Amino acid sequence: IRANFSTVTDEDDDVTGFITVISDVTEQEKIEQERREFVSNVSHELRTPLTTMKSYMEALIDGEWKNEDIAPRFLEVTQNETERMIRMVNDLLHLSKMDNKEHQLQKERTEFIQLFHHVIDRFEMNSPEHIEIVRELPNEKLFVWIDQDKLIQVIDNIISNAIKYSPEGGKVTCRVIKQRHQILVSITDEGMGIAYDKLEKIFERFYRVDKARTRKLGGTGLGLAISKELVEAHHGRIWAKSKEGKGTTILFTLPLMGKKRRNNS
Ligand code: ADP
Numbered sequence: 001i002r003a004n005f006s007t008v009t010d011e012d013d014d015v016t017g018f019i020t021v022i023s024d025v026t027e028q029e030k031i032e033q034e035r036r037e038f039v040s041n042v043s044h045e046l047r048t049p050l051t052t053m054k055s056y057m058e059a060l061i062d063g064e065w066k067n068e069d070i071a072p073r074f075l076e077v078t079q080n081e082t083e084r085m086i087r088m089v090n091d092l093l094h095l096s097k098m099d100n101k102e103h104q105l106q107k108e109r110t111e112f113i114q115l116f117h118h119v120i121d122r123f124e125m126n127s128p129e130h131i132e133i134v135r136e137l138p139n140e141k142l143f144v145w146i147d148q149d150k151l152i153q154v155i156d157n158i159i160s161n162a163i164k165y166s167p168e169g170g171k172v173t174c175r176v177i178k179q180r181h182q183i184l185v186s187i188t189d190e191g192m193g194i195a196y197d198k199l200e201k202i203f204e205r206f207y208r209v210d211k212a213r214t215r216k217l218g219g220t221g222l223g224l225a226i227s228k229e230l231v232e233a234h235h236g237r238i239w240a241k242s243k244e245g246k247g248t249t250i251l252f253t254l255p256l257m258g259k260k261r262r263n264n265s
Contacts (some may be wrong), residue, residue, distance in 0.1 A: 001026065006007040011242060015087070015113040041170040041206045045088060045221070047079040084218055091222040095205065098229045105233060110258060112183060113176060119155045120174055128231045130168050133159075142183055143257040150230045151254075157223040158187045158250045164217050165191035165248070178256070181237070193244040203228045227252075 002025045008017035056074045065071050097103045116137060124133055162172045170190040177184045194202060194209055201207045206221040231238040231252045238252040 007041075012113075014160075019195065022049060023050060024076070027246055031049065031096060038205065043093065045206060046085065046237070049085050053078050053081050076146050080218070084220065087218075088220040089223065091220050094226060095222065095229070098226075098233070105150060107145050107147050107234075108149075110144055110146050110148055112185075112254070113137050113140070113142045115148060115151070116176060116185070119152055127163055130149065131163050131166055131168070131172045132169075134171055134173045138178055140178070142176070142178060144234075144254045145196065146234055146254065146258050153236070154227045154230050154252070155185075157227045161223065161250070162189035162248070164185050164219070165189060167191060179253075182253045184251060184253050186249050188249040190247040193246055193248050194240065194242040195244055198249060199240050199242060224250075 004023075006021075008019060009119045010016050032079065036204045043087045056078050060071060060074055064074060117135070118202075120133055120135060122213050127133070136162040159174070166172060166189045172190075173186075173188040175186045175188070176185075198209055202209070203224050205223075205225040208219060208221045228238050234256050236252070240248060240250050242248040
């Protein structure tokens with residue numbers, strides 16, 4: 001809170017009164033502080049892959065290009081870093097569109113269970129063999145009012161994290177529970193888990209529990225931040241539960257559509 005004091009004087013400069021203006025600047029300062037942090041994060045995040053690429057390129061130019069063992073590996077690192085940077089810039093553009101309220105969600109009446117099956121099917125086709133995906137989905141039709149592409153992106157983010165942080169032979173359980181006015185979707189893994197005090201932070205932009213490790217896994221630290229924005233744009237809530245060493249569950253809700261309501265947004 002900021003307070004400004006000024007005095008009120010008459011023609012003879014005699015003080016006849018006081019004015020005190022008290023304004024709440026905390027919110028403004030917080031936004032400004034977040035903006036500064038964000039710019040600094042983006043710069044840092046982009047500098048890291050660029051400096052990595054620079055040093056590998058230098059080594060190649062200095063003669064390693066002739067080394068048949070080393071050259072392909074160095075080029076591969078450069079390619080991976082380039083791909084990660086592209087992913088990051090795309091994610092950033094996406095977030096900035098959402099911040100500017102530019103994004104228009106194309107919501108339509110959608111049967112969620114079928115959509116969820118479809119996303120899991122795709123993962124089963126492409127996921128590594130050492131991961132088992134278990135479905136605990138109700139045997140009924142549950143309708144929600146959603147932008148399908150965006151919701152698929154949310155589920156994709158969560159399942160790919162679950163797989164990424166799963167141990168050899170780990171199980172990933174996809175569950176939907178019908179509640180009164182909403183559905184509760186959860187994805188549970190048997191991975192290393194997340195410490196209690198970090199649980200909320202994972203939805204912040206660029207937050208990673210272990211920077212070096214997740215960078216190696218190709219993460220940008222933006223996936224869950226985007227998921228949170230998207231779920232909230234659908235009037236849902238997203239959060240995490242975890243036991244270190246045991247596993248993590250990411251949960252989100254979506255309002256159920258009333259039987260007759262078709263065009264509400
Ligand atoms: P990233 O691209 O780094 O995975 P996310 O925004 O998707 O970014 O996740 C943020 C961080 O949350 C990750 O870097 C990781 O540390 C942690 N995290 C997310 N999902 C899991 C999970 N299933 N198990 C353990 N840690 C997780």
